[in-house]
Amino acid sequence: MQLRAENLACSRGGRTVFTGLSFALGGGEALLVTGRNGAGKSSLLRMIAGLVRIADGRLSLDGGADDASIAEQTHYLGHHDALKPSLSVAENLSFWTTFLGGGHGGVGPALEAVGLAPLAGLPAAYLSAGQRRRLSIARLLAAKRPIWLLDEPTSALDTASQTRLAELMQDHLAGGGLIVAATHGPIGLRDPREMRLGPAI
Numbered sequence: 561m562q563l564r565a566e567n568l569a570c571s572r573g574g575r576t577v578f579t580g581l582s583f584a585l586g587g588g589e590a591l592l593v594t595g596r597n598g599a600g601k602s603s604l605l606r607m608i609a610g611l612v613r614i615a616d617g618r619l620s621l622d623g624g625a626d627d628a629s630i631a632e633q634t635h636y637l638g639h640h641d642a643l644k645p646s647l648s649v650a651e652n653l654s655f656w657t658t659f660l661g662g663g664h665g666g667v668g669p670a671l672e673a674v675g676l677a678p679l680a681g682l683p684a685a686y687l688s689a690g691q692r693r694r695l696s697i698a699r700l701l702a703a704k705r706p707i708w709l710l711d712e713p714t715s716a717l718d719t720a721s722q723t724r725l726a727e728l729m730q731d732h733l734a735g736g737g738l739i740v741a742a743t744h745g746p747i748g749l750r751d752p753r754e755m756r757l758g759p760a761i
């Protein structure tokens with residue numbers, strides 16, 4: 561599998577954020593997207609997720625599912641946790657697993673993997689910031705998708721949770737998955753590639 565960006569350009573609110581951006585990322589590879597505030601890191605991730613329009617250039621995926629768009633083959637972990645506060649931890653994950661097309665057998669193991677199984681029945685409203693983040697990460701595990709788009713994935717995570725996330729990311733890569741992560745610092749991946757976006761306007 562290969563995700564290829566050719567001469568991508570991004571425009572937000574009528575202003576050019578970046579132009580001429582190209583990369584090719586194969587299965588098992590991780591790309592860290594770095595750069596100053598406003599350089600367009602989140603915009604790039606949202607573009608791959610199909611949430612921001614491609615102003616120019618081309619994005620393609622070789623070796624993926626023929627009957628699914630690139631967006632349908634990605635998980636996007638953004639700044640917002642997208643949890644319903646009145647639903648329990650398990651209900652939130654069940655909702656997202658159904659929405660993302662995963663099987664319900666994955667909910668329990670995914671909660672175990674992020675250490676939230678003991679809180680499965682708790683309303684999401686009572687979760688701490690780091691626990692909310694871990695519940696969002698559980699979505700990546702409960703529904704299998706090959707491309708993980710992670711925006712500052714370690715934010716709010718304590719050291720142990722950052723280590724756990726690094727293990728989960730390495731497992732994903734070992735299984736042939738791809739990761740594109742926007743970050744201001746290391747996120748615990750072994751030998752990731754790096755692409756630095758130019759200065760912000």
Ligand SMILES: Nc1ncnc2c1ncn2[C@@H]1O[C@H](COP(=O)(O)OP(=O)(O)OP(=O)(O)O)[C@@H](O)[C@H]1O
Nearest residue numbers: 572573577595596597598599600601602603604742
């Ligand atoms: N919905 C929007 N409408 C207009 N402009 C936007 C919108 N979203 C983002 N922008 C602008 O696009 C540019 C890139 O923003 P983006 O969030 O992609 O940057 P970033 O590199 O992820 O920044 P940070 O490191 O601060 O998270 C910024 O100048 C921002 O103000």
